[in-house]
Amino acid sequence: MASTSTAFLALVVSLAIMVTAANARFTAMPWTPAHATFYGDETAAETMGGACGYGNLYATGYGTDTAALSTVLFKDGYGCGTCYQMRCVGSPWCYRGSPIITVTATNLCPPNWAQDSNAGGWCNPPRSHFDLSKPAFMKMAVWRAGIVPVMYRRVPCVRKGGVRFALQGNAYWLLAYVTNVAGAGDVGEMWVKRGGCSSSGSGWIRMSHNWGAAFQAFAQLGGKPLSFKLTSYTTKQTIIATDVTPANWCLGLTYQARTLASCIALHSLSKNNTSKDKPTAIMASPSFVVVVSLFVCLACMATSADAMFRALQWTPAHATFYGDETAAETMGGACGYGNLYATGYGTDTAALSTPLFQDGYGCGTCYQIRCTGSAWCGRGSPVITVTATNLCPPNWAQDSNNGGWCNPPRTHFDLSKPAFMKMADWHAGIVPVMYRRVPCVRKGGVRFALQGNSYWLLAYVTNVAGAGDVGEMWVKSGNSTGWIHMSHNWGASYQAFAQLGGQALSFKLTSYTTKQTIIAANVTPANWCLGLTYEALVNFR
Structure with a gap:
């Protein structure tokens, strides 16, 4: 009997995908009025790429039957992949019989606050609006209309084959673009596991939402098949796709999950599916050409006067180092x-273990560290001050006390070699230390390195004083918009999906630790450029 049960369990756990909620099937919603426009020409070349990150829409299977959604439908990217039926109504431009078209959401139609919402600013919140590819628009109305009233309803997405995962990143950072999603079409949460249902490997690692249809994990995941767990944003249905990739999977390729089966035993037996281990990412650096704004920058040091960050207590830990005396490996x-x-941190830097890194919210924090209780310590136990600029990832192949120094829940510092050498002999490799978090002392104001495109702003925040961290951030374009909340992208970067060109940018930041809020007004000139770094005249305390 035991052998039969074991064989059955092995059979169950080797199958590919688990569905957790039988009643989570997505069904069509009621018809609702809206309007539709189009962008691009008959080739639909301008629809390729887009804010969902699908790239070539022919290669990903979406073709030209696509739409850019207004903000309320796009939902910060969680609307990517959703499907809609639409028909033109109440206009002489509509085709006879009001033919129904079906489109997939692949892009964002950003607000245009320079135009009235009923005269050009069609995608301004709270409007529900569809900016279609021209080929899709021409299936239901004469394109010369420009804009037509429509009735629309969200419908189940019908796809051939399994969910696809286009993998990018590097050895320490996995970025997965999720395509070909059926049912509700959307993904709200995602996890990755190194190894399949029946193989050993990591536990489920929660992936954070990067942007559009992309999710990311900071982990070393090479050398074994990858499995993914996904939860629909709308239905909350969860599926598990095991062994999606081979053990020798490669970045730059797209892998497709197999069709429905079951992995019930894994889901019912696994209780560690909320793992948040997120090892390091080394990204291409932005261009840090500092442009100091000399405009009138009246900045509000908002909120409580007692929000000044003060040094914390000394605490024991251990420290190692990485790279050589040049600290070249610490860049990025x-x-x-x-x-x-260029960003002013130099070589006095540290990669933090997961509990200190805090999903990137620990970036920019400052620590005093001194070597204690070791023959390798420098004479007098000199105190060094370092800034957190990187993540020291877990190494689950090693015991936490023998090589896996950065495995949670350990608090550990992997220093640049020049910083380590200021307090101990580098031949030691690892030394016990006492550390405390201290206020960051910076010259000048907070800096914002801007990247993105005309519809998407990505800001890397550097030179942060006080607690050194940023927990929330907003952007404002001149006097034409209110404050737009920026979502946390990764590390010390924040993003907004909006058209913000043509006017000076202001930023509002709240410290992750102290909750102090500052407003840096008119940080950039009206003709600001992507690829440059702008410095405010204010900073945290």
Whole structure:
């Protein structure tokens, strides 16, 4: 009997995908009025790419029957992949019989606050609006209309084959673009596991939402098949796709999950599916050409006067180092600071273990560290001060006390070699230390390195004083918009999906630790450019 049960369990756990809620099937919603426009020409070349990150829409199977959604439908990217039926109504431009078209959401139609919502600003919140590809628009109305009233309803997405995962990143950072999603079409949460149902490997690692239809994990995941767990944003249905990739999977390729089966035993037996281990990411650095704004920058040091950050208590830990005396390997890093000389951090830096890194919210924090209780310590136990610029990832192949120094829940510092050498002999490899978090002392104001495109702003925040961290951030374009909340992208970067060109940008930031809020007004000139770094005249305390 035991052998039969074991064989049955092995059979169950080797199958590919688990559905957790039988009643989570997505069904069509009621018809609702809206309007539709189009963008691009008959080739639909301008629809390729887009805010969902699908790239070539022919290669990903979406073709030209696509739509860019207004903000209320796009939902910060969680609307990517959703499907809609639509028909033109109440206009002489509508085709006879009001033919129904079906489109997939692949892009964002950003607000245009320079135009009235009923005269050009069609995608301004709270409007529900569809900016279609021209080929899709021409299936239901004469394109010369420009804009037509429509009735629309969200419908189940019908796809051939399994969910697809286009993998990018590097050895320490996995970025997965999710395509070909059936049912509700959307993904709200995602996890990755190194190894399949029946193989050993990591537990489920929660992936954070990067942007559009992309999810990311900071982990070393090579050498074994990858499995993914996904939860629909709308229905909350969860599926598990095991062994999606081979053990020798490669970045730059797309892998397709197999069709429905069951992995019930894994789901019912696994209780560690909320793992949040997120090892390091080393990204291409932004161009840090500092442009100091000399405009009138009246900045509000908002909120409580007692929000000044003060040094914390000394605590025991251990420290190692990585790289050589040049500190070349410390450049870049999971915080996205790029060239650490250009950003002012130099070589006095540290990669933090997961409990200190805090999903990137620990970026920019400052620590005093001194070697204690070792023959390798420098005479007098000199105190060094370092800034957190990277993540020290877990190494689950090693015991936490023998090589896996950064495995949670350990608090550990992996220093640049020059920083380590200021307090101990580098031959030691690892030394016990006492550390405390201290206020960051910076010259000048907070800096914002801007990247993105005309519809998407990505800001890397550097030179942060006080607690050194940023927990929330908003952007404002001149006097034409209110404050737009920016979502946390990764490390020390924040993003907004909006058209913000043509006017000066202001930023509002709240410290992750102290909750102090500052407003830096008119940080950029009206003709600001992507690829440059702008410095405010204010900073945290």
